Amino acid sequence: MDIEVLGGLSVRENGLAVVPATAAARQVLAVLAACPDQLVPASVLAEELTEHAPAEVSRSLLLTCVRQIRTLLAAAGDPAARRTPETVLRAVPGGYLLDTGGGRSDVHEFARHAGAGYRAMARGDHETASRRLRDALGLWRGPAFDGITAGPRLTARIAGLEETRVAVLGQWVEAQLALGRHRELRSELHAAASGRALKAYRELVDVLAADFGRSPADATRAVRRTLLRGAA
Template sequence: MDIDVLGTLAVREMGTSITPTAPKPRQVLALLALHADEVVPVGTLTEELWGSEPPRSARPTLQTYILQLRELITAALEQHGDDTRTAKDVLLTVPGGYLLKGGEGGHDVQEFERLAGMGYRAMDAEDFPEGARLLREALALWTGPALADVHTGPHLDTQIKRLEESRLCALDQRIEADLKLGRHRELLSELTVLLSRYSTHESLCGQYMLALYRSGRRGEALDAYQRLRSTLVRTLGLEPSPALAKLQRSILMARPEGVAGASGVRLA
């Protein structure tokens, strides 16, 4: 089974889609797919679909959604002439819940985590070209926001936030690697877009300041700091971190020896 959630939901059995079009069954499949090869309790599925006050018909309705998913799986198996398994072998009923078997197919989240982990280890070893390559490959698996076309409840919302944080960490480290490799000018347009979306993200701002400074745009680097400071004070009542303030002072003084900035990269 191939599972893609880093963008629109796509689940395929033997190359044939088993992704339903109806919103609720899609929601069930998304949660099962995110936890492939793990038991998802009935209570978790129920809360995901209906919140803390499910209707009396919640359990039989959930069973109907499971039946609909199994019908799609059956069609996929029959299309490919697989008579060694049934839908119940792929989507199992187990004590207390359901389990979707991933088998030997691909799962984009697992592949993202594998590549990102290798990228982090390369960064720790100061192999910045390899770190940049691996992290760029990991981030390329994202085709949009996670589960962009799925209605989400509390459990999927939590998982989406976790995935987005993982993506941001990988993105931060990939930009860090590119700065280490002297690609500051190439990063400017990307960082401009990112900061318009994550206006209070200090690490991205620090990287943007460094990229501007190294591109000979010292005044704009200082302006970026002031914009972030104004936003933090206005929206959160906070000052920038000491590390970012130190970077700002270093750029202000234009010290040629350089100091470590908020992103861990030196000015010179």
């Protein structure tokens, strides 16, 4: 199973899309996809659904959503495989678990590239850092879980991902500045700001425009101030 959440939700089993038609079932799938291969308590999933139903009927709605997701998994299943809808979306004591079978996750790829970028920055390898951090940022297709109704758990997950994205952006900007790529950086950020909703991109364009021509240290300090203000 391949999962993408750094933009609109995309879940694919055997290459086939598994995205329910109803908003409630999409929300349940999104919460499960936010924590792949981990137990998500039924109480958490039910609480997410209070947007669609009163609390007293949300557990019944949860069971309906699980059935809808499993129906899609059955349609996408491989008859020769040992994975079944019930083993992919598994009922476990206390809740449910989405078993990816070791498939791709854009969040995991983002963390892997970002981690490599941070380590490269720590050892002063700004070229590698810039490349790996750019790879991490390139995985974002839009706001996390774009188009999915977010309850308490999903809202917290989205906020955490966006904060990490801003932090990675800041490290990439600093790597570019350390490499003396002020002009290229300003151009790239302007292009990114035109196509993305992330406020930090647009603010950094303004900062670099105001500090263009000053020393790299001045520009770096200005960038840091902007990122810290955005993360506050």
